[in-house]
């Protein structure tokens with residue numbers, strides 16, 4: 001099944017982002033363009049400081065661009081008031097970012113179920129159990145984050161990102177803390193969601209193990225997307 005001829009799920013047009021001002025000014029993105037297509041896994045690669053986290057944060061409506069436009073489902077959301085964004089964000093994106101942001105007082109199961117409930121998803125507890133099993137955590141569901149390893153916390157964060165079935169899953173180094181077997185298992189799950197459900201997965205990574213699962217690689221340098229390569233096995 002291919003979705004590549006459909007309209008993009010989201011896109012960035014001529015995005016610029018400047019942090020600070022005067023002496024502390026940093027141009028993080030200069031003029032970046034990117035489209036996210038249904039059914040694809042898109043990797044974002046580039047040197048440290050090139051703007052990858054900034055780019056994916058703007059795409060996920062976590063950060064406002066200084067210039068340019070963000071489109072979600074064909075709609076320009078750049079000029080919308082701040083209060084309109086949480087709903088669009090929750091309906092569109094699942095996030096797996098560094099630092100996990102799990103609630104320390106809630107078990108793995110409660111963390112995932114809460115996220116599903118907040119997105120208005122159905123049967124949150126049942127769904128949370130299913131997702132935790134899919135990331136290999138069926139025997140750790142009732143543990144608090146403090147009693148999980150780094151890789152296990154990362155998998156809870158991945159299960160939480162998948163809750164509520166968002167059309168776009170965004171990850172910033174989501175497999176960095178995982179051993180090879182777990183990392184490949186997670187990517188296999190994401191590949192299935194993309195191919196069978198037409199969802200898009202956008203992942204910032206330095207991890208060459210991920211390329212075999214991906215359709216395209218966007219290369220970021222100095223705040224620009226300098227190339228987008230279609231991987232040979234996906235062409």
Ligand SMILES: Nc1ncnc2c1ncn2[C@@H]1O[C@H](COP(=O)(O)OP(=O)(O)OP(=O)(O)O)[C@@H](O)[C@H]1O
Pocket residue numbers: 019020026027028046047048049050051052053054055
């Ligand atoms: N909140 C901030 N305030 C000021 N400068 C920032 C801020 N966040 C990022 N920067 C700067 O913007 C540039 C791009 O940062 P960004 O985090 O997007 O890079 P990155 O490609 O994700 O790097 P890494 O691979 O190290 O995670 C860097 O020069 C960084 O120092």
Ligand SMILES: [Mg+2]
Pocket residue numbers: 052053054172
């Ligand atoms: Mg980063």
